Amino acid sequence: MQVYQPQKTNLTHYLFFTGKGGVGKTTTASATAINLADAGKQVMLVSTDPASNLQDVFKTDLTNKPQAIPGVAGLFAANFDPVVAAHEYRESVVGPYRGVLPAAAIKNMAEQLSGSCTVEIAAFNEFANFLTDPAVDQRFDYIIFDTAPTGHALRMLQLPAAWNNYLAENDRGASCLGQLAGMGDKKATYAKAVATLNNRELTTLMLVTRPQKASLLEAARAAKELAASGMHNQQLIINGTLKAPQDHASQAIFAQQQTDLRQMPAGLNKLVQYEVPLRAYNVTGVDKLRLVLQPTQPAVTTDPPLTDRYPNLNVIVADLIKTDKKIIFTMGKGGVGKTTVAVQLAKKLVAQHKTVHLATTDPADHLDFFKTADPAITISHIDEQQVLQDYQNEVLTVARQTMKAADVDYVAEDLRSPCTQEIAVFRAFANIVAQNDSDVVVIDTAPTGHTLLLLASTQSYAKEVKRTAGDVPQAIVDLLPRLQDPQQTEIVLVTLPETTPVYESMRLNEDLKRAKIAHTWWLVNQSMLATQTTHPCLQARAQNEVAWIEKVKAISADHFAVEQWQPDFEQVLLTI
Template identity: 45%
Template sequence: MPQFLDNPPRHFFFTGKGGVGKTSIACASAVHLARQGKRVLLVSTDPASNIAQVFNTTIGNKMTAIEQVPGLDALEIDPDEAAEAYRNKILAPVRTILPAKEIEAITEQLSGSCTTEIASFNEFTDLLANTHVTAGYDHVIFDTAPTGHTIRLLQLPGSWTSYLDNGKGDASCLGPMSGLEKNRATYRTAVETLTDPSSTRLVLVARPQHSTLREVARTLNELAELDIHATNLVVNGILPAASTTDELSCAIHDREQATLAAMPTALSALPCDKVSLKSVNMVGLDALTTLFHDEDAPHTEARNTEQLTMEEQPDLGTLVDQLAEADHGLVMAMGKGGVGKTTVAAAIAIALVQRGKKVLLTTTDPAAHLTTTLGNDVDGLDVSAIDPDQAVLEYRDHVMASKGAKLDDVGRAALAEDLMSPCTEEIAVFQQFSRAVNKARNQFVIIDTAPTGHTLLLMDATGSYHRDITRHLDGNQRDHVTTPLMRLQDPDYTKIIVVTLPETTPVTEAQALTTDLERAGIHPWAWVVNNSLAAARPTSPLLATRARCEKQQLDAVAAMSSRMAVIPTQTREPVGRQQLMALSHGRAAGR
């Protein structure tokens, strides 16, 4: 068994970059502990949770028994359900007391993303701090959202505690804040629990790739600044030494081993467990049971006698050619964490620059590092990032310089206090996102978005702003106003590209994302299936088995979208201009 499961504490946190296998590691750990006779609660804090798919069980926002594993219950913190329950909790005591207009005003205050964040956060802190909620469990395991979202979640107990200590008053949070004061003690207990290594074990999860190892190294430092100290490292999905001369298998194995040998020093100091790549996806109890074994499932070889044959797949260059028929527009790469949105966005941006287009490449992902993916500067390409901290600083300075200029000293002090609310980040990031959207009137703007759940919260803020603006306009005025949401709904202006992997869970989650977008009147333009082994045509038994499993998912994507592209697995990490250029030509760089 992995080292991180030795002498297990009450709480486990698994965190890391999207797509590294946090859910698989968390689920396999929960199964192991339950089979040791422990009572275990497995909790997902990821807005795009896929625990239900792993166990093939409907879970949702309630503690649900996993019937095939006695002693194991699971819970997916659903932001929408949590927000609705939070609103009802605040409104129920006053519905029969206050006038209808006041109830309507409070309801409006409770309609934004700030409420969603606080509601999800309250459920999270309840599980950490209120022992009566989890009294029947020996262990509580948190399968967290991708790193940027998780850092934000772990900052919140301290942020809200400080904010409550220093006073409150942000107008955008008046409704949500009314439910915070009573939870002050809960937040303090949550902070204590998170910073106590005897009760909480925080496990960083990575793949044997430079990008994910750099990500967890940054996470290690960011958590330490919160006095939360990671205790273990898991490197997941390591390709075993090749027993064949398959070029792809040998290249991947050599690349991964070199990456592990050059692991950041800070990570080398942590106890490290290495989990080998398996021939099957980690869906179902049988697959989870094999995850921590060095060897693959014993029946793998028998399935490798069938020759791998796949039809030619459309490449990314075809999509770029269609985009390049215009001279401007907004292109957004969206999807689950770890599917390669940053890589796809960067490849599209470079390909458009090659076609003579003016291009801005930017990101809304707090954990994204476009410059790392691009390598050196690319002539003709502008690169930026919507940095939450910088956005908040600029927003506060702007409000103080404009609105604050008309106030006396007392008023300015009150305004400055209002702007210290953690909810200010929502407004600040939305404003910078809106500016990026508007720039696409005169050039191409390629946006690498944050993982699905975080992006949907941004879309919610966009919708809230649209409703607030248009509510007060008559029909004639509406004809002369264009909000960011209207830009996103315009298929001639915005092209949404859904990025996924040829695996069951990422495709299922991408389908759910498109459903959410359609409800908002936003229609995906194309799908990109990234990192396809089938498109790379491996001959090694393990990789060929995984490649054969992709056919069903590739067919499912083709059935959902008339416009798609498939990017083959690369022999080299797709970092730098040359490697990114190869992606749009449908080949593996270096082959």
């Protein structure tokens, strides 16, 4: 397998880095951008992830506009902030009519554009416009997109075709786009976006994975689905391969990696493959990013092994039992192990004589790996296509009872909007929270940014449900009050003992405070410190963990726990 070196790789004008949360998409995309810029190229790096951590990686505040990165000539970066995009989108529609239409009409237009779908449409429009902007195309040699974790990246990359098809069939101006949103212009933009994504001479999908089964399976799923959407030019980057195993811990990691790579899904074996070896340092800041893809690495220096004396997950479980929590979420950055922690919580609660409903809101749905015959655990998955179909059928059934045929056709057209899927999924989420078939509901959430958008949009989602369905189910009415009730709800913030996951958990902590959503506990997951490894690379990483564990301890006011590293995600799910 070749070592990944961007300047020796066949790269196209547009590069999309995608993969499972935590595989190193942002690191790999950022290191690629710096490598190419150092070679004299003009490079634009864009994050389309609502939970983007580009600002942490570069230690620079970023906006949704291109900004030069200090210390790297020729490199510009931007974060597509969905909230800012939504504000600009609303103003682009409403602004031209201020002072022209009556105030009541302006208020009505703004209200129509405050629904649940506006944020998604706005963020998507910004992405599509950037992808098709001739000025951007001509200014930069390479345009690199760092995407959200796979499930949401798939949706974003498939949206150009979805919206293009919807607008081609929409002759009434229905849906959340509204009649004044420039439908003709959107058709042209989306058609060009589809053509750009599907042009193998222009665009490459860089599938980033860890040498682990879960990451490889998700990469294979993304490769298959995006190939079906027309994105056939794909390459595979395997990040974090361990070299020269020595002690028990490193031998276990090495053996697991080699086994999973040998059993790689057949579809991935057809792709050009590259590897990035595991590094002993946290890859943040320009200096480390510049170093990570270099063939020569600095010597690793370590101190004697450290001792781990931190509390484990049992401390959190004891408190959940004592306070009799009814709703428990695991939240955090993609790849921190939220699913594993959710399963562990469920098993430990059952051991304390609780019945548990275990569910997920993540499109990637890693709960699918977990199988149990325990009658005390009920498992549910949100099948996005099924809940969409059920929602459409339900709304149309009600509409046919009270509406004329022409009006039913209007509703049917509205329901074909890609936004309807978001509403249907949200309603399914509310129903899970409202269930009463178990003592406790444990919910494994999607990566941070998308979870926050979901929770922050409860009221606007309710408006959309009322607009399309005619009434708002009690589960949606009760949702936000239940989430804000500390007697019922607990959110366990799951992080890793590393720079970016901790910073992202800190932002999530502040967002939850502003939303007045109950949260107390933090879990530092996958700690190498407890393994007492003597492998130089792993030992160096273990020593780097201490500062971040201590930071979490301080922020959480001692409401924290640490779980040690596990070699194989799926094996953990199958055995705990």
